[in-house]
Amino acid sequence: MRRSSSDSLLAEELRSVVRGRVRFDTSSRAMWSADGSNYRHVPIGVVQPVDLDDVEATVDVARRYEVPLLPRGASTSIGGQAVNEALVVDFSRHLDRVLEIDPEARTARVQPGVVLDDLRDAARPHGLTFGPDPSTHNRCTLGGMIANNACGSHSVAWGKTVDNVRELDVLLADGTRMTVGRTPDLAAAARRPGREGAIYRELTALRDRLGTTIGAELDAPGMTRRVSGYNLEQLLDEHGVDLARALVGTEGTCATIMGATVELVESPPVRALCVLGFPDAYIAADHVMPIREHSPLTIEGMDVGVIGALRASRPDDRTHEQLPEGKGWLYVETGGADRAEAEAKAEAIGREMARFGASVKVVADPGAMRALWKIREDGSGIVTRSPGGGEAWPGWEDAAVPPAVFGAYLREFDALLGRHGRRGAYYGHFGDGCLHVRIDFDLLTRAGLANFRAFMLDAADLVAAHGGSVSGEHGDGQARAELLERTFSPTMIEAFGAFKAVWDPEGRMNPGRVVEPRRLDDDLKVFVGTPTIGPRTELAFAHDGGSFTTATRRCIGVAKCISDSGGYMCPSYRVTGEEAHSTRGRARMLFEMASGQLVPDGWRSTEVRDALDLCLSCKACQRDCPVGVDMATYKAEFLSRHYEGRARQRPRSHWSMGYLPRWLRLADAVPGLPRLANALARRPALAAIAKRLGGIxxxxxxxxxxxxxxxxxxxxxxxxxxxxxxxxxxxxxxxxxxxxxxxxxxxxxxxxxxxxxxxxxxxxxxxxxxxxxxxxxxxxxxxxxxxxxxxxxxxxxxxxxxxxxxxxxxxxxxxxxxxxxxxxxxxxxxxxxxxxxxxxxAKHLDEIRDGVVAPGGRAIAQVHCHQYAAMGFDDDRAVLGALGVETEVLDAGCCGLAGNFGFEQGHYEVSTACAERGLMPAVRAADADTAVLADGFSCRTQIRQLDDTGHEPVHLAHLAATALGLRPRERESVSGHGRALTGP
Incomplete structure (x- = not known):
């Protein structure tokens, strides 16, 4: 672990020249030490540049201090390429704009930190989209996609990222800035002065020396998903080399991406989904080639093991029951100018596959399609836990073979799993022969690591035998770079090394990835992070075998928690944008605390306490996180152990609001005391004293x-x-x-x-x-x-x-x-x-419908976070419909009050900012006769204290009693909040 006085000097100089955040503190280094892979590398420090001048200044300082560099985006990488003992340049917070959309040329100019969904939103009014669409589309950055050559589910139609890049603005480790793309006149480019001309000359020499090998090994017929190694075939184009596309997929090992011009494709206005059920995933894979002839937008596959993991992790989720009969499924999406055209294409595929014995379901309703796609998109998280609760890991995560041999590969792959005593549930881009799988490796013992390594070597040999690639989407990183020598010749490996040396002769860009790789069984975060805090827990942690440390390993970096919209997770992150306030950031801090290496104080850690301080305990992560991280439970366990034997150090709010039920019971014991308490609370001086004493x-x-x-x-x-x-x-x-x-x-x-x-x-x-x-x-x-x-x-x-x-x-x-x-x-x-x-x-819907005497009118509904996480809102929707209430359910996330959280000193700004993201604007915009439905006391209190339009939030019980004519007038005065309750 690299820490020295030179790091302090490095940090000091960076702070003097960079406007953005420069982070060398323990918490930041802990949170940036992992990505979505099995690996852990503590960075030297982290820089979050706010503009390109910051990036250039950072690279200049790194050059002078001779430290390695790692540019990275949202850090969802599964291969380990987004972690290194280097200076991290984090593009996930700034440099996130779409600079230009050119509908005529069908291109977009973007900054490297722009999130894919933001680009797609900008292109949508023009009927365009960016073709590659990984499942992390609402948080992955374009810079990261370019670095990893990301693909996604629509690669059957629109290819990989490399097929959609027109031009790159790049910065080399020595400070050279270049704009690269297709270069028809290579000789002229080679005559350019300085470092730029030298690069063209060296790449020309590389192509002339090794072009035959490059063409033979990288242009394999029928192979659509080779992501491993470098795209050296881009040096062979008869129309000129394309250095932009050659740099796609280099994983930050050659240059830092400063900007990009990418190509856009027409997005069909309407889509339909044909879901095909087969007896098993092998037979599903056997049928991808005839489906490809229909030119669908996507052909995704899924094994029954994913459904088993889903049912185990979400027993109340019945979405999988909508799948057609089978134990292996293909999702085939089609597009059209209208619903009829898209549906007709889907039905044509269904008819053909039905002749092969497939069960068929064609869906064109957008809501039904989203529900089915959610199973597939959450697959990467769901299968990290087996149906029995055991842990499963990436590593052999996304190998690809030619689609024509995919069924045969799957059969042999399952046999290989059996020979090594391993199991794994899988899904993937079956139409491109790409398999995603999480395997129940034992990464905690030396014997387990030996088995892990042996399996990986054998699996690489199996892929090579089928003419495939050890990575079909997520890149090499540390997970697979060592395996390249088993799928490429020594001459090809030499070519990769020579290519990197052209761009990065000093080897400072993300070292140990692709070229001269580290061993795939080194630096595994679970093995190196052996727990030191002991097994005792206050809570049961039943879903993690009674182990808090196992619970801290749930987070695998899928990073759904760092999205800016959709779902409820994670409210404080959406306000602050700080990694420490994301579920992922907090989980990493807890993991480091458990291992005791970077965060050595265990349960007494102030760094962990501070990271958890803005956790609202809203439980949204329990529902929204694909792997079921439950930060509210982890926080309760931590606070219990943190203050164990130190009750006097607890915040005053723990005594005032933690003991609230007892204080209220005492108040109720004395007739008239509630009225007196209310009167005193309305006196500003007395209220200020009470709030100060109570930590409010x-x-x-x-x-x-x-x-x-x-x-x-x-x-x-x-x-x-x-x-x-x-x-x-x-x-x-x-x-x-x-x-x-x-x-x-x-x-x-x-x-x-x-x-x-x-x-x-x-x-x-x-x-x-x-x-x-x-x-x-x-x-x-x-x-x-x-x-x-x-x-x-x-x-x-x-x-x-x-x-x-x-x-x-x-x-x-x-x-x-x-x-x-x-x-x-x-x-x-x-x-x-x-x-x-x-x-x-909900068991009396007909009776309610027949008994309505005052139809419910309109309402907007704020679903309480705990209801969202633990119970859902489906029954509420049904009851509201029976009551005749036309309801808009807000997709605004947490109200921000969250019990004691929004009342505690130091939390007011974050609490109200959460509410102002969606809830309060919706309340203020609602008509006077629109009811504001909020079953949670916290939600009602937040609305009462922030709304100035006179809306009194109501409970479902109130709407039901009103609609059924059961609410006498004298009941209006029993509440203490001072606003009259009115019907909708």
Missing amino acids: APQRDIPPLAPRSLRRLVGPHPARADSSKPRLLLWPDTFTSAFDPELALDAIAVLEHLGYHVELPTESVCCGLTWHTTGQLDTARAVVRRSLAVLKPWLDDGVAVVGLEPSCTAALRQDVVELLGADDEDARRLAASTRTLAEVL
Whole structure:
């Protein structure tokens, strides 16, 4: 691990000449030490340039200090080419503009940090797109795609990145700046002065000396997905060499990309999807060649193992049931000027394949297509865990063979897995003969590493025997560069080395990749990152074998968390843009903490504490992360261990808001105290003192208590009074009971209207959420055990528990089992019997539809993060439809309050910025007669405190009671928030 006084001097000089961030701190080096591969290399430091002058200044300083350089984009690379013991130049934060779209020439000029989806959005109005589209399209950068020669699912139609690059602006390690592309007059180029002319002369000599070998080995017939090595065939074009395309796929080993002109293709206005089911993936692969004759946009394949992994990781996700019958599938996409044309092409393929015995499903509805594609796009993350919960790894990740022999290759590949005692679920670009697979390698022991190496060597030989490439998409990196000598001749390996030497004679650009590679079984992050923190955990970590360190290995760098839109993950990252605030960044910090090398203080680490500080514990990563990273749970475990034996060092907010249920119960014990507390909170001086003592942000208003709590409003609610009616136990959560008890009254009215006998616990109960999120797990555990004792009679009778507050309902379903362990029978029974209000109402849709007396009008809905993660919103949609409510579900992500998070000192700006990304603009733009549906107390509170248009957020219970005519006028005054509740 390279740390010296010269690094400090290097950092100091960089800061003096670079306007962007220069990061040599431990946290940054930890977070930039891994990509999406198996490898770990701690960088010297990281520079995030804001403009091209910064890049040139960085390269100049690196040249003078003789340090290696690594330019990189979003760092989703699976081969290990985006990590090195070098100075990282990170293009993922700036230099991210589309400079020009030329519809006539069908080209775009872009900066290297532009995200692919941003380019596609810019091209869309012209009916154009950039053809290559890897599954990381919403976060991968064009510079990274060019460096890795990325492909994606539409390469059957539009090729690899190399086929779509027109011109590159590059900077060499010695400071030479060049614009390269097709060069018809090579002789004239060779006469250019200085370093540029020398490069053309040296490449001409290389071509003249080794051109025969290059042509024989790199222009293999029928091979569409060779990404390994360098594109030296671009030196042979009879119309002139193309140095831009020759540099595509060089993985940062030759030059830094400063800008690019890329080619665009026509994007069919409408697409359709033909999904074909076969008895197995082999037979699916056997049929790609006749399908290619139909000129589809894509031919993707998937094995039944992906479905097994999906069902294990997401038991409530039933999307896979939409697939046609089979154990191996092909996704064939077609395009057309209109739906009829696209659908006709898909149906023609389906008819032909049906004659071969395939089951067929043709889909043209965009929503249905997205749902099916999601299975395939999330495949890379899903299969990192086997159905049994074991870990699976990349390494042999994306080899490719000619499509005509793909079926034969698959059969032999599976036999090879068996001989080495390995298993793997796979998917891939079957139409191009490219296979993606995650394999259950043992990377923790020396015997396992020996098996890993032996398998990789044999697998490379198998690919070579089929005329293929060890990489068909993700490049060589450290994972496969060592294998090039098994698929190319010594002369070809010599040619690769000579090509790099032309551009980088000192070998400072991303060394050890492609040329003179490091061993593929060295530097494996799991092996070198042996845990040092001990096996004891406070939470169960049932999905990771009870191991916190196994949980920290879940993150594999897919980096879905660093996208700027779609889904809910990760709210703080979307506000700050800081790697430390992404799920990936936090997971890497936890991994480094567990290994104790770069972050040596273990559970006492202040670096990890700071990285977790802006985690909202929203649980969105649990749902959105393809590998199921659950940062909310990891944060709770960390906070518990961090403050173990140091209770006095806890933030004041842990005592004020962590113990909120107890403070509220004390307030409820004294008649009139809620009104007095509200009056005092409205006095600025007293409120400021209270907030300072409680660690609450001074900008926040203290939410007013209801004049009377739910228990005081309802009084004794008899149990078992009417045995002829089905019984339900309403969970009186802290937030509903103390702040918005009218929601419970509405829910009771609706449920009793539908024929239920609604009961309340005879004593106070709590899910322990506030203690859980603040890492006070011993107290949370005691609170939950007490609540389970109160609930036991209902659990024994099999009575369903209905939750109104999404965060508490999710806690009953998940956190209770994590706290007490899967072997606690009552915890399991409570989790299994807990329902949302919508889940109960969804069983009565016809009855609700017939009973509506005041149709619901319009609404916008903010889905609570915990509901999104743990329960979903499908039943709510169905109930709203039955109520006659025309609902727009906001795709705005987290509201930003997230329980105690948005109230804590230091979090106000991030909290409100989260809300202003989508939620609050939508609320302010809503008509006065549009209801704002927000079941979560946090969401309602954020809206109440930030909205100035008079919208009072409502709960589903309110909409249902109103639509069914069950809401008497006198109920309007029981809340404490001061706004009248009105119907939609």
